[in-house]
Amino acid sequence: QQQVKQSPQSLIVQKGGISIINCAYENTAFDYFPWYQQFPGKGPALLIAIRPDVSEKKEGRFTISFNKSAKQFSLHIMDSQPGDSATYFCAASSSSGDKLTFGTGTRLAVRP
Amino acid sequence: EAQVTQNPRYLITVTGKKLTVTCSQNMNHEYMSWYRQDPGLGLRQIYYSMNVEVTDKGDVPEGYKVSRKEKRNFPLILESPSPNQTSLYFCASSHGTLGEQFFGPGTRLTVL
Numbered sequence: 001q002q003q004v005k006q007s008p009q010s011l012i013v014q015k016g017g018i019s020i021i022n023c024a025y026e027n028t029a030f031d032y033f034p035w036y037q038q039f040p041g042k043g044p045a046l047l048i049a050i051r052p053d054v055s056e057k058k059e060g061r062f063t064i065s066f067n068k069s070a071k072q073f074s075l076h077i078m079d080s081q082p083g084d085s086a087t088y089f090c091a092a093s094s095s096s097g098d099k100l101t102f103g104t105g106t107r108l109a110v111r112p
Numbered sequence: 113e114a115q116v117t118q119n120p121r122y123l124i125t126v127t128g129k130k131l132t133v134t135c136s137q138n139m140n141h142e143y144m145s146w147y148r149q150d151p152g153l154g155l156r157q158i159y160y161s162m163n164v165e166v167t168d169k170g171d172v173p174e175g176y177k178v179s180r181k182e183k184r185n186f187p188l189i190l191e192s193p194s195p196n197q198t199s200l201y202f203c204a205s206s207h208g209t210l211g212e213q214f215f216g217p218g219t220r221l222t223v224l
Contacts, residue, residue, distance in 0.1 A: 006154070009152070034212070036213075041217075041218075042217065042218075043116075043202050043204075043215030043216050043217055043218055044155070044202070044213075044215050045214075045215065046212045046213070049212075089154060089155060093209050095209075097209060098160065098162060098168070098209055099145075099157055099160060099170060099209060100145075100157075100209060100213060101157075102147075102154045102155040102156075103154055104152060104153060104154035105154045105155075
């Protein structure tokens, strides 16, 4: 059962453009939504995270938008750079739970 | 340096030959977890541990065993590996399920 659905599977963006990755979840108990970034040959690393008490969180060029009623959240990368080329995973967990559930990942390629 | 280490990084083995992938963290984290990463399927949790001597199944535990005798170590055991266990494996640790998970560098396993 896929509790966190992520799209698109792959994304190609020109340098300077906006990259948008979307995730949807089913479990209304989820209250923590992180995004992880993975470069080739490396383990995933936390990029940015949000809790449902806010609708948006921004860190530099990276922004999470959160829509609680639609049970959706998205990652926006502004002014995308070739160095942003990586695989991005959304995830979700609940404070009453014991695991982090990941989406299937989005491979982002930013063309120079 | 705070880190999660895994060994070996690469392993080619044959069906039925028992193997162990070690995982160690130096951050005094209570929570540790094993994931496998497969194309199109994202990161799927195999087993996790909330603390010493406390382990539980994740989403895909069949064919795997774990133990948590010490806080820093969380080995993954494949008693009788099969080709469908060919995958990229990651160990991760955190202070809790809502905290940042720190991932190891990965172990690429091929079962012939």
